[in-house]
Amino acid sequence: MNGWNEHVTAALLGTERRDPPVLPEAPDGGDADKAGRLLDQAALLAVARRAGRLPGRGAAEAIAPAPGEEAPVVPPAAAERLGRILRGEHVEVLPEWLDAAAAHGWRVPARLLPDLLERGRGDRMLRPSIGRAAGRRGVWLALRNTDWAYLVGAGGDPGGGAEVWETGTRNQRAAHLTALRRRDPAAAREALRETWAKEPAPDRAAFLATFRTGLSPDDEEFLESALEDRGKDVRQLAADLLARLPGSAYGERMAARARACLTPRRRTVRGREQTWIMVEPPAAHDEDLARDGVPFHPGGSFAPGGGGRPVGTRAAWLREILARTPLGTWTDLFGLPPMEIVCLPVAGAGASEGRSGRDEHDGDARDVHIGWARAALKQHDAEWARALLKGGVMVDEPGALADLLAVLPAGERDAAAAGLIRWVEGRSELPPILERVPGPWTGDLAAAVVGTLAASAGRPTRRDEHALTQLCRLAERRLDPSAASRLEDLLARRPPGEAARAVPRAVPALLTTLRFRAEMLKELAP
Amino acid sequence: MSGRWDRGRVAALAPDAAAAKAAGGVARPAKWGGTGCDGEAVWGECQGSGASAYRACADLAGPAFRCSCPSRKIPCKHVLGLLLLWSDGAVAGGPRPGWAAEWIEQRREREGKARERKAAGAAKARDPKTVERRERRVEDGLAELDQWLRDQVAHGLAQAEKAPYGLWDDAARRLVDAQAGALSGQVRALAAIPRQPGWPDRLLEEYALLRLLVRAYRRRGELPEGLRDTVRSRVGFTVAQDDVLGHGERVRDRWCVTGSRDTVQDQLTTRRVWLRGRESGRPALVLSFAAPGAVLDSSLAVGTEVDAELAFYPGARPLRALVAERHGPAVPATPGGTSVAGFLDDHAAAVASDPWLERWPATLERVRLARGEGGDLHVIDEAGDALPLRTADPWRLLAVSGGGPVTLAGEWTPEGLRPLTAWQADEGAVPL
Incomplete structure (x- = not known):
């Protein structure tokens, strides 16, 4: 039964201008006028159209199935609670839920993935946790919605094989490199070396960051050359990575600078003879220092440094240099264990016994200890961290001490943190x-x-x-x-x-x- | 009312997320005193932030809730918290204290009075004089509508694209005056059509079907009984629940709840719950309504099956029904379904008996999601037959299916299938 379109045309124009089409199948409309006849015939056709609807064949192509999951879905009670959390009940615990689920090898039920991925869209911090708990279905779903593309490659599983390195997004390629570095750091380095010159700066920085995994002296040459990179972030990252690398030429350069700043001297003060650390911050900044990752105005050099004055650039250079100097330099230099080194008295080298102002004196000591604390953090040196936490030398900088807690072995961390809290309680x-x-x-x-x-x-x-x-x-x-x-x-x-x-x-x-x-x-x- | 409700059912009562969250905090035995329950009610006193305790009480038969706290939410966090405790089994049975008994008594009394008033109204409606007067008014109203429809087509639908809403509103208002309420809403909704792509076809369809209804009503004396009932209900004549329960067709089956959808119009929330009979394969629709602040019926949970007897409203293709009697508790179940071709046959038969059918429930077995050429979503069955989907947010369905087969229940409309529930092997029943 055809003729629907003719009826629509006639209706649009109006039966005053256009006679309704003839429809032989229509029953006799009786006394109906033109408009009535058009409507009656259209009703017949409309019902026939609805009832005679045919399925589309070949019009649509089935969506490729998601890869199978390895992890089982969380138990029903946990799934129900996640639903409540995603609806806004105690939403602050969402990261913990995700991490706990991933740690026990569970995954999020598929029905909650859209709400979860939508949360991650507005909250960057949440994304790694989502990546670990969303399973393969999560990535499969994210590939179909550009709003959720952040998840692709974020979970450490780039999905797909080696071709990801050629064709993937930045996240996927970085995840691929990280995975490769875990197995074969040399192969990852060579893969990156081949395309290095062609990558844009943000990508170079993202890929260089994967060197944190499996960092070894073999990487030194690559990192040294990256110190000359055009990208500021890449240079900074290379310098930071080199500072973590034991026994590198970079470490030697820094140690030489550091030894020029800190010198041991036997002194007798108030009748007590002992080793003092004499401090002489660097007098000038040069190209080489900048190349090694210490800018002219290091971060924090304008922050208040005690005595109503800012830290100042010289002190800030000193802190940066110490932060990048292998801590072994000091045990060698003083011939003492870290615990005793951090307790050594500190004095400005320029100051003679008579005019050493108290503020300045404290300032020097603070610079040295902050530098060491940063070095212990960067080099993951538990012994130095323990010494700085227990030595009672950094009472003014509880924040820097709190950072050191992460370096301690897990078993010591709680007790050390508890000590720190009692120390600052009520402030x-x-x-x-x-x-x-x-x-x-x-x-x-x-x-x-x-x-x-x-x-x-x-x-x-x-x-x-x-x-x-x-x-x-x-x-x-x-x-x-x-x-x-x-x-x-x-x-x-x-x-x-x-x-x-x-x-x-x-x-x-x-x-x-x-x-x-x-x-x-x-x-x-x- | 027997048996405790599970947490999910209690949580579904919460008027908003904030109340649900707050209820979690209140649901602690330490906060409560004098709690108790019997088969019909739960009560307790909650120590709030003020000096005096709040008295919270839930009448499970309504359900209806009351609390002496100043919150305007119904139910408030205290009642929700109390019900959560009860759901966890932390409320013991016992005799009702005076205040709870009094309130429940008052409520029952009020309800009884309301029922009497309603019955009185119904009796008046059955008065032959009233009936005759209404029939005549409706007839006049429909004649006027017929003239209006013919005018539209005579002058041409092209003008509708730029017409103000008033064009349809005026016609709708006249139908209200003529006591043809159901039609009035339908006519008012037509105003949205000329703002959509492909509107000339839709508008002509709607006008033509309205004209069909007008003519059918005029000839109602000649129509078979079922079709006459359909026409009357489409025009706006209602059938009292008691009549349905008393005289309606009764069907006992294991009814699977295949989907539920709430819509709001003129501040009235309508919940459509779709059922499908396990043995009969027959669809049914249970409607419930709630004014702002009131609670919708949540006794039929999606994804469960219940052995029950339904009473159907009369019609050429009976679809709307009431739950007359339950013969067992609800248990989780996956409904049986059909292929796409099977569903379309079924739909064609339904349209043949009720040409005004706007939506018809589909339960499709082993269907996968598919993309059409324009990227629009379809469902496709094992035979390769596809139906277009009509949904703004397909993501949950996509996530649950993962590209694999699911059982999908939804509402079929001329514009496509609106998915309501999916069943998948690992995920179970998922409301979409």
């Missing part, structure tokens, strides 16, 4: 310091945090309440959830006078979140 720096201590906070550290929380919940001032709110926000994500019951106990056992006052709102919220996390982790345990 406003506490939240920014704890900010730098990665979770999960367990053992001694958890006890110290709980103690601090309970104590500041009892203090009345607004400033305390502000710090407490910040602390709770950190503890929400990082504190071991089993600490909730201890915190509740402490709050319940407050002295009567204190207990009469309401606990700041943040504390019950923290307890709720901790309980939520405890249930969540239980569901995700294998």
Whole structure:
């Protein structure tokens, strides 16, 4: 039955201008006028069109199936909770959920992938965690939506084979290089060397960053040549990588500069003879220093450096040089273990005994210790980190000390962090310091945090309440959830006078979140 | 009402995400005192931030909720938290305290009165004089609509593209006056068509089908009974629930809940729940309505199957139904489905008996997703037959299927298939 289009044309023009087409199949319309007849015939055709709909054949091509999954999907209770989190309930625990699931070898159920990938679109920090837990289905899905393209290659699995290096996105190629470096660093280096000159600067930086995996003296020559690169980020990255490389020519150059700045001298002060470290910051900046990754204005050189003055460029150069000098230089030079070296007194070399101002003296010591702390962090030197944390020499720089916690072996970290917290307890720096201590906070550290929380919940001032709110926000994500019951106990056992006052709102919220996390982790345990 | 609800069903009651989150915090035994439940209600007193405790109570039969807190959300976080506790088994059975018993009593009383009022209204509606008056008014209204339709076609539809909404609104308002409510909404919705691509075909289809309805109503005396009921309901005559339960066709089957979709029009939320009979293969539609702030019926959960007897509303192709009696608890199930060709045959038969059919449920077995030439999504079955999909957000369906076969339930409309639920081996039932 045809003629529909003629009816549409007639209807558009109007039956006043165009007679309705003739439709022999139509039953007799009786007394209908032209317009009525057109509508009656159109009704017949419309119903016939709807009822006579045929399936499309060959009009559409089936979508290629996703690769099979290796990881099993999380248990139903965990999946249900993830759904709640993605709908906004305690969304701050999402990274922990993802990491815990990935650590136990689970993956996210496919139905929740779109909501999860949408979260990652607005939150860069979340992306690596998503990549680990989304499974192959996640990558398959991301390949079909440009908004989610960040996931392709982000999970460490670039997908596909060796051709990814030729055809992939920057993320995919970097993931491919990282995987290759894990197996065969030399092959990865050669692959990169072939295309190096043709890559744009941001790609060169991304690929050079993969050298963190499997870094060895074999990479030195490549990195040295990258110090001459046109890209600023590439140069900086090469210098940072070289500074981590033991026994490199770069390390030697830095050590030579550093030895010119710090010299041991036997001195007798107030009747006590001992080795002093005499400090002479570099007098000038030169091309070679810049080439080795120390810019004229290193980051932080305008920051307040004590005594109301900024750190200044000379001190900042000194810090950078020390940060890039192999720490072995100092044990060799002083012939002492790190613990004793960090306790040595420090004095400005220019200052004679008489006019050494106290501020300047402290400033020199601070520069040296900060330089060493940065070096211990870069070179992952646990012994130096331990010495700086325990030596009590950097009390003014708890932030730098907190960074060192990451270098300690996992077993020591909690106790050292707990010591640090007790050291700064009650001061406003506490939240920014704890900010730098990665979770999960367990053992001694958890006890110290709980103690601090309970104590500041009892203090009345607004400033305390502000710090407490910040602390709770950190503890929400990082504190071991089993600490909730201890915190509740402490709050319940407050002295009567204190207990009469309401606990700041943040504390019950923290307890709720901790309980939520405890249930969540239980569901995700294998 | 028997048995505790599971967490999911309680969570579905939350009016928004904030309430759901807050409820999680309230759902702790330490916060509650004097909790208890019996077969019909749950109650308890929650220590809030103020001095006095909030009294929360849920009547499970409604369900209806009440709490003495100042929140305007229904149900509020206290009631939700209480129900969560109850769902976890942390609320023991016991006798109702005075305040809870009193409230439930009052509510039941009010409900009883409302029912009486309704019954009185229905009795009035059955009064032959009232019936006759209404029939006449509708007839006049439809004659006017017929004239309006013919005018549109006589002057040409081309003008519709630039016409103001008032053109359809006026016609719709006159239908309200004529007590043909169902038609009025339909006519008002036509205003959106000329703003869409391919509108001349759609508009002519709609006008032609309206004219068909007008003519069918005029000749209602000659129509077979089922078709006459269909025409009457399309025009806006309603059938009372009691009549459906009393005289409607009864079908007992294992009914699988294949999909649910909420739409909001004029502040009224309509929930369409689609069912499919395991033995009969027969589709059914259960409608529920809620004014703002009220709770929609959540007793039929998507992806479950329940042994029940349905009572169908009368019609040429009975589709809308009420759950008359349940014979067992709901259990998770995957519905049986058809091929694309099988579905289209079924649909053709349905349109043949009810030409005004706007949507018809599809349950397709072992279908995969496919892309057409323009990149638009289709479903394709094992025989290679494809149907276009009509959805703005295909991502969940895509993720769940992973390019593999799924059982897909949805609503078929002339514009394509709107997916509602997918069943996949690993994922189970997934509402889309």
